[in-house]
Amino acid sequence: MATLTISKKDYEAKPSFAFLKHADKQYGTFNEQTGKLENGLINILTGLVGGDVTFLPAFWDSALAHLAKGKPSLSEIETALEERIDQDEDTEPLLKEAYKVIQSSGFFKKQVREYWEAFEQAKDFGKTDEEKAENKMMYDRMMKSKAEIEA
Template structure:
């Protein structure tokens, strides 16, 4: 479970419809080929790569269920910085965030489909060079996944 202390309250991350809606609204991106990458996929992939801005995006979405009492981004940032000071680095924060998404009942099927698509991506490519490059990219993601699960 992922928790963050903000203004003296311990707040739990929740992966639900509000998470997904806000992720798509604020954090959808385009990949290098110009394809739309939904908010869930962007956050999920970038948590694997220890992207600090996506850690903030995760918490922004994961606390959206609070509606009226939701902390401001600056408060979330301050709480993340406090945790980093306490923990000595960001590893625990990233693992908690990633696993909250990966193991949530809400995103379970999407996470499973993500890895199926990664396997398909690995095999795609017009040349052997392209296939080898994609296989290497997938290997990096798979290794990051294993580290998140340790």
Template sequence: MPYLDINGQQYEAKANFKFERKANEHYKDPNQEYSGLEKIYQDLMSYKISALSAFWDCATAHYKKKQPTVEAIEDALADIIEGDDVEVEKLFQDAFQTIDNSGFFKLQLREFWKNVNMIDKMAKDDDEKEQALAAKEMFLEKREELNPTK
């Protein structure tokens, strides 16, 4: 599991019940069917910086009284991102792999990937099928990029 140094304290990321609860409470888009977890997961695949903040906010939810604030998380991430020695891609890989390899979300993510693999079969015409195949290929490439062991 990855760690993030926030104000001199090491925080371990955990993808568990508390992660999912916080993701649904704070990051779920009410206009979408997918969960807060899936939103963060997809945003990590899109390399959205806000996804790193959301990930760490949820991944530190198991620290009951000592959970860092979103502002403290963002400050810690900004220090890393602005540094010369650390690659931003590693932050995304660590966050994505924490979710992707989590036993807690194994079945949920299996369903997510089944749906991705079926996206082209649900297309109504050739144009939709072409777009669906491109989206499917993009999802699969991003997963391979962020978690080569899967």
């Protein structure tokens, strides 16, 4: 399990209902049909797979949402991440750890499986040859990113 040292205390990332609720509320996309913020987990997952370090604070903010009292602030999380990045001299270990928590969690298993299945299906979609080529290119890029983060 992934841990992050914040103010000299180790915190463990926890997949949970609190994670999902917090991710939707803080990092979700507005759905006009439902009038709700949704897909926070998927947005974080996509960011991590894409190597976007700005999703590391989102991941940790959500992964610590189960802590009713004493939850570190987003600013404290960002400071701890910066310290870890300086220590590791790289962001890759943090991205891989966060992805592994999501990918290997029984709690998120169905959502992660459906996420990758959607990419598999999308690779052949498109009305025109150009759209099909673009979708195939996007699929190839995501599979390359997936292989890199899982390595």
